[in-house]
Amino acid sequence: MGNELYETDQLVSDYLFFHYASDEDFMPWEFGPKDALGFTQRTARYAEGRRYGKALDLGCAVGRSSFELTKYAEHVLGVDFSHAFVKAAAEIATGKVIHLRRNAGEFGLAAPEGCDCSAVSFQQGDAMDMKGLGTFDLVHAANLICRLPSPKRFLADLPEILNPGARVIFATPFSWLEEYTSRDEWPDGDSWEWLQRKMGDRFELVEFKDEPFMIREHGRKYQWCVSRVSVWELK
Secondary structure (H helix, E strand, O other), rough: OHHHHOOOHHHHHHHHHHHHHHHHHHHOOOOOHHHHHHHHHHHHHOOOOOEEEEEEEOOOOHHHHHHHOOOEEEEEEEEOOOOOHHHHHHHHHOOOOEEEEOEEEEEEOOOOOOOOHHHHEEEEEEEOEEEOOOEEEEEEEEOOOOOOOOOOHHHHHHHHHHEEEEEEEEEEEOOOOOOOHHHOOOOOHHHHHHHHHHOOOEEEEEEEEEEEEEEEEOOEEEEEEEEEEEEEEEO
């Protein structure tokens, strides 16, 4: 039931605005929590310090982080379960400006400056079935783990798509909901400790940090959230 939500025109519009609107358009209030802006750009920056061959942006939504990752990788593949999200991201990659009309006016949204549209491609896919995607030097998965039906199986399968020495960037608020993940798949105890246990045998933890982000419901109502961002390197 939760997955059907991601095919609606309204949610595509909301995500496009979240990913591509300017900071001023997204949060016009001077007293608002400005440090929560630009979440998709901030998680991608955890790839800094290396140049990667192939990168996978898993759960890419409408693609902003995929474009940002072209600053660090020769090619980026953006994959999302939502056909509607992938369609919108692919349109932006062609140079199309998508116009949204919202309560505060009309906004033209386009690929971010400084990113290489020719180095990114998008396809619909399922994080629970990654066979056929190929292998990668970097995987970026933002706010994905707690939206999967079986996060344990996803983490167990992850090394199969990684090249030697590859890195993984996770961002997750650990907001478990039964419409996405059945209770028997939820972590026992603290979610961060659970993730470290699941990753510890095959990966080394490089760094981690808490990053705020906002979900905008309308011009006067926002959800302020905190995602734990962690970087892992395949042993």
